[in-house]
Amino acid sequence: MTRNVVLTLAVALIMLAAGLGVGTYLTGGTTATATITETKTISIVFTQRLSELTTVIMPEVRISVVDALGREIVFDKPPTRVVSLAPSITEILFTLGLQDRVVGITSQCNYPMEAQQLVSKGKIAIIGGFWTPDLEKIISLGPDLVIGSAGTPPHLRLKESLEQLGIKVFYTRAASDKYDVYSDIRALAKIFGVERVAEELINRIEADIMSVETAVPKDEQPKVLVLLGPPGWGLYSAGGNTFIGWLVRTAGGINIADKFTGWPALDYEFILSHDPDVIIVSAMGLNYTVLTKEISETPLAQTKAFRTGRIYLVDQEANDILVRPGPRLGVAVRVLASILFPDIFGPPKIPVVYRFEGGTTSIISAGTAIRPSTAGVFSALTPAT
């Protein structure tokens, strides 16, 4: 009897050591990224190791997930060479601590900083732009999983070609609210067996959102117009079923384009008849003085938002978080809330947000812009440094 106990313990110890060794090798022994605080690091690593152990002991477990297109995708083991086709996907992967498995990202994947650092070190390759993924570059990396977005036609077009070569493709949703994002995070976590990390992340995000939702005044809901670009490009806004639409709602605002779906083209009459209190324009790297000058020369100057000096231009990182349904979801809600209710939430903590009031445009966001502007052809053609 004692012999059996000793034998079992010995085997258990050896397996633990083996598991530790294997786990260390697979994860490189690094800790999770910045968004998860120091105190939690050890437990997360342990949780990872634990789930690794479980995987090792039962090698026959097949992982099955359903992607945004409703297809069931089955993995015998977690992929080790992953290509991400969208910045939001890259953010999720890195936040889940899966950066070692990433071999390809887009030129616009600028968060976290580590992503671009790994590119300059040669550990990750650029496979093209978000809207322009290069099939050949992707294939040359020999990936076993490519993750794209179901709402982006160029990604969908790659499906046949990649699957023909035996490369698995997983599509995340064109998120219209936080639940879509959570589904994606969970599904990706499941593939790699890091469900615990995912749950921690989601709890964190929920906490952030909750803290905003409780602080937001219920009786005062400013009307918001979101413009996806300068007026000259067309008055494109975000419909109620889009991610941005959800963000505005959650941050306590009313999206005047809420009744539309997708990315509707509005006209001045519509905007003026709704008379928004706040106008948020995605600056897309445009020169902000030129942009504000243009705005002041259009009928937008007749809106309440203009008269009360509440025109905001979001650029760079602030712009990124508003359009990427990913782990920085909570941060996005908070930034929007800071724009809508500066008295309650203080200035936005993510650069760059400009405010145009009284004829001048000034930066109101805290923090310095750490990345150069990503606009213009030259940045499109060269990898970001």
Place this chain on the structure above:
Amino acid sequence: MRVELKSVSFSYDSTRAVDGVSLEIDSGKTLCLVGPNGSGKTTLLKLIASIIKPEEGVIYLDGKDLKTYDRNEIAKTLSYSDPHLPRTLPARVIDFILTSRYPFHRVFQYFESKEDLELVDFLSKELGISHLLDRRLDQLSSGELQRVVIVAALTKKPRVLLLDEPSAFLDIRYRFEVMDIIKKYTVEYGATSIVALHDIHIASLYCDRVVLLDKGKIVAYGPPSDVFSSKAVEEVYGVKVEIIRVGSSYIAFPLPSCGTSNTPESNNRTSHSGFSSSSSSSE
């Protein structure tokens, strides 16, 4: 109006379409250009109409060099009828005919004058097309169209009338009718008519002078009786013919070459326009 050509030549790229042609014709007279396809008849007409400019030689209208006339003067003096009339856009007969009056409008005159309309009425009656005036050009038969083209030409009251195959698609009756009208106009108004033809018979009946052309050169020139000798026609058209004189007109009788199934008798009374192409020099 007297028309005179002195050693006129013109080439399309490297091909000499008209080679050293000299001729003259007086007012009230009709000159016929006869020759196979590609002999330069159309090119010659275009040269006289000033649509293209001669590379060598000079063209005189009433003793004055054609080059010295200005566009509008030329437009009022002569008329050239293009045998190919585009009919892709719907257009009415009357609109077509009235374009001939444009050169006569005053500088900023925009619409037709009463006199223009009266003239059109008169000529339409003469040629029996009054009932066709508001029809569309693409609704006309070839015969009707040809008469419309003549009316359009005459509406200019031209001193020089240049016609390219005016009776090509017409049956016998209309063919003579049209030539009658042309002759009548030429004589009564003292105009000069230059007509390009295939049909030797018609040419011999209506023309005061005939120019027989081959590859841009004049082979024979003079009254029909001089020009229409069997040898000349044979050489130019490359077909053996027998010229038969009927009254004051000539008929060219193509003789069958070895191997054709028709006998001379069965070649009677058939259309004379165009000779059998078995060994002709045409393109």
Place this chain on the structure above:
Amino acid sequence: MAHRIARASSVRFFFLMVALSSLLLLFVVVSLAVGSSMIPPFEALRCLLGAGCDEAIKLVVSLRIARTTASILVGCMLSVAGVLIQGITRNPLADPFILGISSTALAVLSAALLVDVSILAQRQLAISLALGGALLGYFLTTSLGVLAGGTGLSLVLSGVAVSALFSGVSHVLLYILQDELRHPYVNLLMGSTSGTLVRDIPYLVVPAVLSLLALYALGIPKALNAYLFGEHHASQLGYRVKLTTVASAFIASLLTGASVAVVGIVGFIGLAGPHISRMLYGASDHRVTIVLSALSGSALTVLADIVARLATLFSTRGELPLGVITSIIGAPFLAYLVIRGGRK
């Protein structure tokens, strides 16, 4: 007989002018009244005529005036351009865009945007660049066309060549640009009046007036009447064929280029306007068809703009671009044209 016909034609012309103008006026009034907020037409008219109206209504009406005026001008300009192009090619299926100018306009604008994306926010500059690009396309097409013989046909073929080349170029440029802007570039391609400002209107009016003056100073309508029956026929009537085709093409390019620069590509109007006017009048007299096309084209475009706006009320996708509406109406109309043409 000729007198009778001429008189009947004049009466018909006059009557059609009045009828089409009235229709246009009706559409204009409706256009001012209709939108996300419906304004009683009477009120709209009062505002328009400056007879005093509510501040709120005044604002809305002033916005609609910009759109409506743009629609009228664009419809008029594209239709007249269509008449000119159909005249020089003698082809009833030709439209103003065959000269390749929209592709060069797009190429120049995209190239400029790649150099400095901020140009997007400088509307006047963007419009000028697009117009410049259109005229560049005209010069390229015409030079090629003149080298190829100077007839309507050679112009069309050159237009096809220029169009093909620059379409490819602009698509490549916009493909690269698209990544930065994160928005599909369909926007530049499909014309829209939703963003038209009153300040844009001069960019339409000036080319329109210049074209009008040139058209009548050069006697183009009568020249095209003559050219309709062949280049030799026109020559012997004293017209310079090359001048007529080149000048007509230039005027057509100016008109079309200005439209594209301000509003974008609006198809079908350049084809339908001339066709409708020919159908109504019964013949191809350019003196008449230019005027009637201008009127019918404007009426059509204003109507399409109204429909585009009404789409906001009935669908969740927001306003449909003008170019889309005209294409939707255009396709069956074109099919009808082709079938009718084939049956003859």
